[in-house]
Amino acid sequence: MAKAVIAIVGRPNVGKSTIFNRIVGERVSIVEDVPGVTRDRIYSKGEWLTHEFNVIDTGGIDLGDEPFLAQIRHQAEIAIDEADVIIFMTNGREGVTAADEEVAKILYRSKKPVVLAVNKVDNPEMRSDIYDFYSLGFGEPFPISGTHGLGLGDMLDEAVKHFPDETGADYGEDFIKFSLIGRPNVGKSSLVNAMLGEERVIVSDIAGTTRDAIDTTLKYNGQEFVIIDTAGMRKKGKVYETTEKYSVLRALKAIDRSDVVLVVLDGEEGIIEQDKRIAGYAHEAGRAVVIVVNKWDAVEKDEKTMKEFETKIRDHFQFLDYAPIVFLSAKTKKRIHTLIPEIVKASNNHSMRVETGVLNDIIMDAVAMNPTPTSNGKRLKIFYTTQVAVKPPSFVVFVNEPELLHFSYERFLENRIRDAFGFEGTPIKIFARARK
Ligand code: GDP
Numbered sequence: 421m422a423k424a425v426i427a428i429v430g431r432p433n434v435g436k437s438t439i440f441n442r443i444v445g446e447r448v449s450i451v452e453d454v455p456g457v458t459r460d461r462i463y464s465k466g467e468w469l470t471h472e473f474n475v476i477d478t479g480g481i482d483l484g485d486e487p488f489l490a491q492i493r494h495q496a497e498i499a500i501d502e503a504d505v506i507i508f509m510t511n512g513r514e515g516v517t518a519a520d521e522e523v524a525k526i527l528y529r530s531k532k533p534v535v536l537a538v539n540k541v542d543n544p545e546m547r548s549d550i551y552d553f554y555s556l557g558f559g560e561p562f563p564i565s566g567t568h569g570l571g572l573g574d575m576l577d578e579a580v581k582h583f584p585d586e587t588g589a590d591y592g593e594d595f596i597k598f599s600l601i602g603r604p605n606v607g608k609s610s611l612v613n614a615m616l617g618e619e620r621v622i623v624s625d626i627a628g629t630t631r632d633a634i635d636t637t638l639k640y641n642g643q644e645f646v647i648i649d650t651a652g653m654r655k656k657g658k659v660y661e662t663t664e665k666y667s668v669l670r671a672l673k674a675i676d677r678s679d680v681v682l683v684v685l686d687g688e689e690g691i692i693e694q695d696k697r698i699a700g701y702a703h704e705a706g707r708a709v710v711i712v713v714n715k716w717d718a719v720e721k722d723e724k725t726m727k728e729f730e731t732k733i734r735d736h737f738q739f740l741d742y743a744p745i746v747f748l749s750a751k752t753k754k755r756i757h758t759l760i761p762e763i764v765k766a767s768n769n770h771s772m773r774v775e776t777g778v779l780n781d782i783i784m785d786a787v788a789m790n791p792t793p794t795s796n797g798k799r800l801k802i803f804y805t806t807q808v809a810v811k812p813p814s815f816v817v818f819v820n821e822p823e824l825l826h827f828s829y830e831r832f833l834e835n836r837i838r839d840a841f842g843f844e845g846t847p848i849k850i851f852a853r854a855r856k
């Protein structure tokens with residue numbers, strides 16, 4: 421089931437990002453060394469009681485040089501487009517302002533449920549000042565304090581009441597769910613069209629033809645697939661839809677629902693910083709990844725060109741060293757047929773379980789070949805290894821002292837596991853646990 425999405429909107433400085441951080445809490449990234457990946461999040465997981473959802477901080481979506489009012493208007497429109505529930509945030513210390521009324525007008529036209537929050541109500545005496553906010557037309561205002569963490573429970577109680585029916589089924593386990601991410605104009609929607617046009621592909625549901633359908637389902641060789649957010653890929657027109665932050669937001673939402681993520685690059689233009697950020701999100705989310713170099717028809721080539729491009733990719737995306745690379749052209753359809761098999765392979769590896777006995781033989785062989793490290797006269801001891809999860813495959817290594825399993829040795833073990841079992845296209849995770 422796709423998680424419900426809450427968006428926080430409101431004019432600058434009312435405390436949106438403070439509340440966003442409160443809701444999502446501290447989240448430790450698995451890739452601290454990928455620049456741009458964890459800073460400045462605008463989309464993240466949150467939890468309240470038994471509900472899991474995603475939160476968007478629309479204030480983090482910088483729309484460039486637009487005038488103040490246009491900015492907040494667009495942020496409100498993004499919230500309406502992307503969220504199931506909107507938290508409209510205001511500032512209790514400043515009262516209702518003209519900008520608040522502007523936001524209210526836009527939200528009022530939408531059919532999305534709105535929860536009105538009045539922030540910076542840091543002490544109980546201030547609670548009597550919030551009645552003015554009824555004038556915004558969204559019913560009862562919820563007094564909160566981001567600084568002191570007050571009132572958030574009541575506000576979230578109200579928000580989760582409006583979540584869409586969580587019993588509605590998403591796609592079953594038989595489907596391979598994949599998305600295409602990449603900056604604007606790399607050819608994502610052309611690629612989708614090219615795939616759907618393939619002879620052996622049977623399209624069962626094209627986004628846009630069915631009411632509210634945003635995904636496309638298809639069948640190939642008896643296997644069912646869902647292309648996540650096909651509608652979003654094709655949608656172009658609104659001003660904010662071409663901004664980087666908005667495409668990142670769409671990408672994060674799509675990644676969240678996918679098993680496999682296709683990171684699409686433009687072979688003609690080459691790799692830029694924005695590609696790297698987008699690719700980092702896929703890796704961080706633990707999804708299987710296939711790198712697609714599109715527009716290969718437009719590249720002047722000799723026999724070295726592909727190898728050189730591949731080296732560049734490996735250089736720029738070191739964290740994606742497990743991802744296969746496919747060179748193709750959506751325009752001429754050259755090598756389009758190689759893509760779906762790569763998606764299938766990556767997906768299978770993403771959900772692969774290995775046998776514990778074989779796994780432990782591999783680890784013991786690895787240790788015999790390259791003895792475990794020592795630190796302050798203490799040597800790492802590995803007792804036992806087991807796979808604890810799939811999507812992505814995750815392993816727990818029981819050791820004498822977890823701190824002794826350094827990054828480089830962990831990396832060595834990962835490589836031995838990869839050599840033995842494959843796992844092409846998927847990240848794998850290794851955790852050390854103490855066994856006393
Ligand atoms: P945003 O622009 O809406 O994202 O606002 P920020 O989260 O950046 O907050 C703007 C300022 O308000 C910062 O200086 C915060 O420390 C402050 N702030 C946020 N929440 C509260 C609160 O509950 N009480 C008080 N007094 N200040 C707050």
Ligand code: GDP
Nearest residue numbers: 604605606607608609610714715718749750751
């Ligand atoms: P998106 O924004 O990533 O969905 O990109 P589009 O699919 O809209 O494509 C952007 C532009 O690149 C369009 O003008 C396409 O015609 C062009 N394009 C897409 N794929 C190819 C390709 O394989 N080769 C060439 N030469 N152009 C392509």
